Amino acid sequence: MYTESNGAVLDFGSLDNYQVNAVPTSESKYPWIARVIHSRSSYVPHMCTAACIDEAIFVTAARCIFNLKVNYTRVLYNSKFYDTLAFVVPSVPTKQAYDDIGFIVVRGKNTKSWQVINLFNGANRTDGAYQWFAKLDMSYGPMKYKVVGYAMRKWINKIRVPERHYDLSELDVVVNLEICNKILAKKKAKILFRVPCYHSCTAEEFEKNNAKCNRYHGVEGGALIDTISNKLVGIATWGINYDKYEVPVGFSVVNSENFFKDYRCAKLIRDDKGSLDVKGYYQSLCDD
Incomplete structure (x- = not known):
């Protein structure tokens, strides 16, 4: 938790990688998804x-x-394991990492076919208060959202063993700038959350205890996509967990200057043909 200069208190918790009443799906439907x-x-x-x-x-x-070691990390993608070459962490991190996307560069760039999802390019960030996001529907047009990721069932997340079972699932969600603020600010006094979030229902439906609001999907790295354009809009980054009900999940939109700076760094590392044995070598590729 931290306090802004204007007195606003922010608290961005960690996601517990679980789902409630989400829909099972498959890698064949989302060939770009990975573990x-x-x-x-x-x-x-x-x-x-x-x-x-x-x-x-x-x-x-x-x-x-942040807690992984490159030498131990693999990405399971299209039923094949890829060893990690490097991580690219945010060059300009945010408080509690609520708006932070990381990159994983893997070995095997010569693989013949990479199934990828294109990035949302309908709007660039124009301010730090997300006014551009509030006007997204007007500037870009209608969008329908879905979140996809590997999750376990709720309560299993309380069992701290490495063998917990994760399945790929998806959930249709509502996205806007006020849903976290309207729902979470009432649950946590004096805390403000006017940032991009998604949930299975609107704030108004939540107030009326609509059954739709009992559905949930909150996993670190969960992919938020626009199903109309089939593009990646954001990455799930934070959430607050309650035992008795489900609340919105926060995400980072893949369109900031910092995101594209780090993306360029990841591509420099991938494309480099230099030495792999010098400590700090990859970092030197990305230094301004």
Whole structure:
């Protein structure tokens, strides 16, 4: 939790990688989806979801990779394991990583076919208060949202063992700038959340205890897509968990200057043909 200069209190918690009443789906429907595994010899432990956006480049929540070691991390993508070459963490991090996307560069760039999801390009950020996001429907046109990722069932997330089972699932969601603020600010006094979020129902439906609001999908690195354009809009990065009800999930939109700066860094690492043995070499490729 931290306090802004204007007195606003913000609290961006970690996602517990679970779903409630989400719809099972398959990798054949979403061939760009991937799992991040912290082992070079096993399918466990599963750490988070990732999305392939370019040859040998994946994006996920930065929080996921902060605790990983490159030498132990693999990406399971299209039924094949890829060893990690490098992580690219945010060059300009945000408080509690609520707006932070990390990149995973894997070995195997010469693979013949990479199934990727294109990035949303309907609007660039024009301010730090998300006014551009509030006007997105007017500037870009209608959008329909869905979140996709690997999740376990609720309550299983309380069992702290590496063998917990994660399945790929999806959920239709509502996205806007006020849904977190209207729902979470009432649950946590004096805390403001006017940032992009998604939920299975609107704030008005939540107030009326609509059954739709009992559905939930909150996983680190979960991919938020626009099903009309079939483009990646954002990556799930934070959430607050309650035992008795489900609340919105926060995400980072893949369109900031910092995001594209880090993306360029990931491509420089992928395309480099230099030495792999010098400490700090990859970092030097991305230094301004």
